[in-house]
Amino acid sequence: MIFDRVCVTKGSRRILSEISLSLTEKRIGVIGENGSGKSTFLRLFNGLQKPTSGTIRAEGWGDDLRRHVGFVFQNPDNQIVYPMVEEDLAFGLKSRKLSKAEIQTRIDEVLETLSIAHLRARLTHQLSGGEKQMVALAGVLVTRPDLIVFDEPTTLLDLPNKLRFMDMLAALPQPAVMVSHDLELLMGFDRILHIEGGTVFADGTPSEVIPAYRDRCLARAKG
Numbered sequence: 001m002i003f004d005r006v007c008v009t010k011g012s013r014r015i016l017s018e019i020s021l022s023l024t025e026k027r028i029g030v031i032g033e034n035g036s037g038k039s040t041f042l043r044l045f046n047g048l049q050k051p052t053s054g055t056i057r058a059e060g061w062g063d064d065l066r067r068h069v070g071f072v073f074q075n076p077d078n079q080i081v082y083p084m085v086e087e088d089l090a091f092g093l094k095s096r097k098l099s100k101a102e103i104q105t106r107i108d109e110v111l112e113t114l115s116i117a118h119l120r121a122r123l124t125h126q127l128s129g130g131e132k133q134m135v136a137l138a139g140v141l142v143t144r145p146d147l148i149v150f151d152e153p154t155t156l157l158d159l160p161n162k163l164r165f166m167d168m169l170a171a172l173p174q175p176a177v178m179v180s181h182d183l184e185l186l187m188g189f190d191r192i193l194h195i196e197g198g199t200v201f202a203d204g205t206p207s208e209v210i211p212a213y214r215d216r217c218l219a220r221a222k223g
């Protein structure tokens, strides 16, 4: 995707300033302190947030980014719509005019990949936070997007689920952009963007960007 001088303003506040990037890597991590603009940046990828000025394009996608980009929200409650897990997973597929058999195959496959087949017939509102996070992830994977953006996807996961998540991510054929405070998880990524004050403060490999970010945070915490 190509970001060309993208700005986002809300009311009189400038949230993102003049972001220009060409993103081609398979795993891109986004780091930054609370309130730096990471979620706003992520929401631009699938059109949930429109630029106030500047443009975002991806070759061959046209204007409808939402059709191509799956978004895994920080809070799975924002994403789970239906009372039962299986219905919820089918929801995103029905608008795509797939056959019943195709919908079933995709759901089976994703439940298997994420090791959550036992949740298939559960009521979504009764699930634990981590279970919900896995179901929300499944709901995005079934749609087979061209790119997936993740907003802090591992915050609610216990260790087995986090390890499963990491396996899933390693096996995922699509490119992914992920906001995370889990710096260890991001060390295996191809590129890291450090957002600060609504701009890209640093952009490079994990070994270039992450230690410098950690040092900067330590220095700030000490005041």
Ligand SMILES: Nc1ncnc2c1ncn2[C@@H]1O[C@H](COP(=O)(O)OP(=O)(O)OP(=O)(O)O)[C@@H](O)[C@H]1O
Pocket (backbone or CB within 6 Å): 010, 011, 013, 015, 032, 033, 034, 035, 036, 037, 038, 039, 040, 041
């Ligand atoms: N609708 C809005 N009106 C005014 N300010 C807003 C609005 N939405 C977000 N902001 C501000 O924009 C800034 C960036 O918010 P954003 O949620 O993108 O940050 P973030 O880096 O994702 O933070 P966190 O790590 O805490 O989730 C914050 O200062 C936030 O208060």
